Amino acid sequence: MRISELSVATGVPVATIKFYLREKVLTEGRRASATQAEYDDHHVARLGVIRALVDAGVGIAGVRRMVAVLDDPPATPYELLGAANAAVTPSVDVALDLAPAHELIARMGADASECYPEQVAAVAAALATLDRAGFTVPAPVLTAYLEGLQTMAEAELSATPTDSADAAVRYVVLGTVLVEPLLLALRRVAEQAAAARRFPAA
Amino acid sequence: MRISELSVATGVPVATIKFYLREKVLTEGRRASATQAEYDDHHVARLGVIRALVDAGVGIAGVRRMVAVLDDPPATPYELLGAANAAVTPSVDVALDLAPAHELIARMGADASECYPEQVAAVAAALATLDRAGFTVPAPVLTAYLEGLQTMAEAELSATPTDSADAAVRYVVLGTVLVEPLLLALRRVAEQAAAARRFPAA
Numbered sequence: 001m002r003i004s005e006l007s008v009a010t011g012v013p014v015a016t017i018k019f020y021l022r023e024k025v026l027t028e029g030r031r032a033s034a035t036q037a038e039y040d041d042h043h044v045a046r047l048g049v050i051r052a053l054v055d056a057g058v059g060i061a062g063v064r065r066m067v068a069v070l071d072d073p074p075a076t077p078y079e080l081l082g083a084a085n086a087a088v089t090p091s092v093d094v095a096l097d098l099a100p101a102h103e104l105i106a107r108m109g110a111d112a113s114e115c116y117p118e119q120v121a122a123v124a125a126a127l128a129t130l131d132r133a134g135f136t137v138p139a140p141v142l143t144a145y146l147e148g149l150q151t152m153a154e155a156e157l158s159a160t161p162t163d164s165a166d167a168a169v170r171y172v173v174l175g176t177v178l179v180e181p182l183l184l185a186l187r188r189v190a191e192q193a194a195a196a197r198r199f200p201a202a
Numbered sequence: 203m204r205i206s207e208l209s210v211a212t213g214v215p216v217a218t219i220k221f222y223l224r225e226k227v228l229t230e231g232r233r234a235s236a237t238q239a240e241y242d243d244h245h246v247a248r249l250g251v252i253r254a255l256v257d258a259g260v261g262i263a264g265v266r267r268m269v270a271v272l273d274d275p276p277a278t279p280y281e282l283l284g285a286a287n288a289a290v291t292p293s294v295d296v297a298l299d300l301a302p303a304h305e306l307i308a309r310m311g312a313d314a315s316e317c318y319p320e321q322v323a324a325v326a327a328a329l330a331t332l333d334r335a336g337f338t339v340p341a342p343v344l345t346a347y348l349e350g351l352q353t354m355a356e357a358e359l360s361a362t363p364t365d366s367a368d369a370a371v372r373y374v375v376l377g378t379v380l381v382e383p384l385l386l387a388l389r390r391v392a393e394q395a396a397a398a399r400r401f402p403a404a
Contacts, residue, residue: 048334048335049335051335052331052334052335053335055331055334081394081397085390104388104391105391108388108391108395109395110391110398114394114395114398115394116394119394122383123388123391126383126384126386126387127384129257129383132250132254132257133250133253133254133380134250135254135372140361144353144354144356144358145388146388147353148354149392151346152343152389155343155345155346155347156393157397158342159340159342174337176390179332181328182325182329182339182347183386184324184386185325185328186306186325186328186347187351187382187385188287189312189321189325190352190355191358191359192283192287192318193310193311193317194352194355194356194358195284196316198359
């Protein structure tokens with residue numbers, strides 16, 4: 001199909017498709033003539049992924065890194081998960097005290113050395129932000145977070161498709177980032193529901 | 203203290219403080235002369251909150267709504283939570299199918315009518331994004347999310363300070379938004395740790 005047809009098929013404006021081509025997050029179509037290229041289902045699928053990442057708040061640099069992971073997946077699911085996470089975790093450039101992050105990670109039965117540096121730095125940065133705001137997460141709440149997230153992560157890993165590497169890559173890369181808005185939205189609903197139970201309206 | 207001293211005390215540049223004053227998220231200091239204003243601990247604390255919200259990715263409009271909630275808290279914790287959530291939940295302006303969101307909310311033992319429209323719309327928007335990307339959250343994973351988030355929300359609500367309305371407001375408003383980056387960062391660590399257990403490095 002032509003670029004105009006690709007636009008109709010995906011709902012992505014032609015100018016935006018051209019931007020993705022220039023940014024190399026979408027591969028060029030097959031040259032049909034000097035001025036025309038042919039696009040196929042691969043482009044439709046890839047545009048769906050790109051739009052989803054953009055909708056989820058991933059910047060163009062993060063999209064480029066995610067697409068690179070999709071195109072050239074690491075050999076093991078362990079490396080795949082790390083690469084996908086690192087691709088969408090902004091690098092933190094300030095000098096951070098990593099000790100509180102290491103402590104939390106240890107409480108999840110993990111070792112910070114098993115994690116990618118970006119992941120540890122993201123925890124440290126989040127803790128520093130809370131600290132700067134003078135906000136302390138109460139101990140039982142923190143425990144509930146650590147336990148809940150571990151249970152969720154185990155469920156996520158258990159459901160990793162094993163039938164094809166492609167399916168596993170897609171699941172890990174998209175599941176990591178696309179599910180975040182859903183989790184945050186559901187958290188607010190859960191809080192509101194818990195508040196309704198605890199503080200019934202008069 | 204003068205604005206220059208407020209800048210030193212908080213690490214926020216004078217130009218940025220002036221921006222917050224113009225945007226009315228920071229109240230004016232007490233006029234000491236035609237050209238000088240005096241700032242106090244209230245301004246230091248408020249700047250800490252503003253910076254934390256900005257660090258957490260809240261835009262200036264969201265900061266303004268949050269500050270309004272802090273300055274004029276609703277009468278009940280239930281309304282407070284809703285107002286805080288709504289302040290930092292971007293309004294969704296596309297026509298969304300709310301039925302899948304209602305269904306998920308019901309699975310958390312809640313009723314969508316108990317929730318603020320922004321909260322329900324955020325769930326619907328997150329589901330629509332996943333749908334557009336062709337990504338389905340496996341059923342057991344979704345169940346783990348719903349159960350985990352409910353447990354976390356109960357813990358959060360149980361820890362709401364009851365000694366003063368101010369403390370409760372601060373806890374709810376900041377806890378809602380500031381904890382999000384921590385949860386997302388810890389989720390990635392939990393996933394990495396679960397992957398390490400499931401797929402040990404060769």
